Amino acid sequence: MKCTLCGEQTVYVRQYDKLAFCKRHFNEQMRKRVQKTITRYKMLGRNDRIAIGVSGGKDSIALLNIMSKIEKDFPESELVAIIIDEGIANYRDEGLHFAKKHAERLDIEYHIFSFEKDFGYNLDYIIKTLGERGKDREYGACSYCGILRRKILNKAAKEVNADILLTGHNLEDEAETILLNIIRGDIKRLVRLDPKPRKIHHSLVPRAKPFRMTPQAEIVMYCYLNDLEYQEIPCPYAVEAYRGDVRDFIFKTQEKQPMLSFNIVRGLDNLLKMVSTIPSSSKMQDCSKCGEAAASNLCKSCWLKDKISTIQNL
Ligand SMILES: [Zn+2]
Ligand SMILES: [Zn+2]
Incomplete structure (x- = not known):
């Protein structure tokens, strides 16, 4: 199979549109899509x-x-x-x-x-x-x-x-x-x-x-x-x-x-x-403890820290 763009040997066929690429054109299409x-x-x-x-x-x-x-x-x-x-x-x-x-x-x-x-x-x-x-x-x-x-x-x-x-x-x-x-x-x-x-x-x-x-x-x-x-x-x-x-x-x-x-x-x-x-x-709220983004009153990281220290103090 040959590269759809240049006729060189194919290294990859894109599954969703069946286009075939040689190495150079595969790399190029990756960069272009990004x-x-x-x-x-x-x-x-x-x-x-x-x-x-x-x-x-x-x-x-x-x-x-x-x-x-x-x-x-x-x-x-x-x-x-x-x-x-x-x-x-x-x-x-x-x-x-x-x-x-x-x-x-x-x-x-x-x-x-x-x-x-x-x-x-x-x-x-x-x-x-x-x-x-x-x-x-x-x-x-x-x-x-x-x-x-x-x-x-x-x-x-x-x-x-x-x-x-x-x-x-x-x-x-x-x-x-x-x-x-x-x-x-x-x-x-x-x-x-x-x-x-x-x-x-x-x-x-x-x-x-x-x-x-x-x-x-x-x-x-x-x-x-x-x-x-x-x-x-x-x-x-x-x-x-x-x-x-x-x-x-x-x-x-x-x-x-x-x-x-x-x-x-x-x-x-x-x-x-x-x-x-x-x-x-x-929108996000301010964490009551660290002031960073939080979905509720406490951010998940501060919540986790509290949880760990609770266990440690048991
Ligand atoms: Zn090519
Ligand atoms: Zn926090």
Whole structure:
């Protein structure tokens, strides 16, 4: 099979439109789609100091590489990588290693933040303290990890003076989050998925997802074709992931309907166009303890800290 654009040997056939690409054109279409996504949703300004959250997994490593190419066209902008160490034994070190290695190779400034230093405890300690899931502990480990990762990523973005924080969430991640919010009936959160970065709270650095239109399979292929090493082993806590069922549904249905995730994500875009102003009820409040963004009187991070100290004092 030959590349649809130049006739060279094909390395990848796009599932949803059957276009075939050689390596050069595959890389080019990846970069162009990210550029188009950034432009369409006005994700970046010309002089932005751009922070990228880098875990060392395929999505963030691919994003770091593509952004380093795109950013070269904007001499007034700057890239900075933020690496978070959650503190997960026998797992996190490998991801950190890949994250640092790529940032160094691309000559991108990077900063490492950790749960231990910025929250007081690492994830292993938190999960051990909260106890067994279903018995003593209410949610899966990923929920607690997510609360702290969001909080510390934001803190880090502020500390490095970033104007915007980019994350590696891909098309299927976005479709999954949309479906989960619909399933839970959480329309406030659904509306907050607006792809245009905005300041929803004075303490929050605006966020954007340049990969929200890029399928996971293409990110994997991009890493493979360009010899980008990333952490492949799953997190030991992933077995507790709450998202499993919806994720399985997406990938299974997608085999027959390759446009599924695109349709879900575009559906949200169309919905948001109809709701031209975000209702004030979806805005965030100030946490009564730390003053940062909170959905209720206390932010989730302060709630978690209280919970842990209650257990410690038992
Ligand atoms: Zn080609
Ligand atoms: Zn708080």
